[in-house]
Amino acid sequence: MQMAATVRLQCEPFDAGSEAAKLRRGRGDIGAVVTFTGICRQDEAGAPLAAMTLEHYPGMAEAEIVRHVEAAERRWPLLGVAVVHRYGRLEPGEEIVLVVTAAAHRQDAFAAAEFLMDYLKTRAPFWKQVELAGSGRPRGKIWVDAKQSDDALADRWTPRRAAE
């Protein structure tokens, strides 16, 4: 049976449970589903957060995610993948990103979900800007710096780093 892949960018919230259910519907070959949800925290580097705005590169963001979903398919015997990434203004507690992977066995589903998240963090053209919650000082808007630790996590999937 063919692998079902969904890649979607949207402003609106998503429902992780229903996305996972959609992947499994009518299939008896799936033995493992991993569902990862990234959530907007209430602080950034210790500073309280009022909101976060995600900017993206329309057209490229979707294409880049599809490329990584295809890479995951080549690497693990997946039976389904769904990636939903939100953009626009999000408040603490709101979901940012969803990765669902389905496979016959859990190792493949776990590994593919981690692989996809590590690449989304460092290669998908999204940029986070946070609004700090002001208490007696003006609210600041700050672009979140990329973390070297995220680069290192993405690098572990390739012996040599892919073209920048």
Add this chain to the structure above:
Amino acid sequence: MKLRYFAWVRERIGKPEEEIEPPAGIATVSDLMIWLSQRGEEYAHAFENPTVIRAAIDRAHVRADAAILGAREIAFFPPMTGG
């Protein structure tokens, strides 16, 4: 060709996109950044540290030494912070 800017690169330059025709001799993404940074203070500010700037040609990541010949759309942006 169309240039597109994102995040703080866009903010520093003050516009999300523009059409430009770089002069002959601007062969690579790196050449283009150097040429752009000479167009005004806002560009100089955006490209003051070109090694941190990422680029895409026609919506695919490229390195600074990539050739720009035939590119329809070149984007410049900071390291990505998605996910």
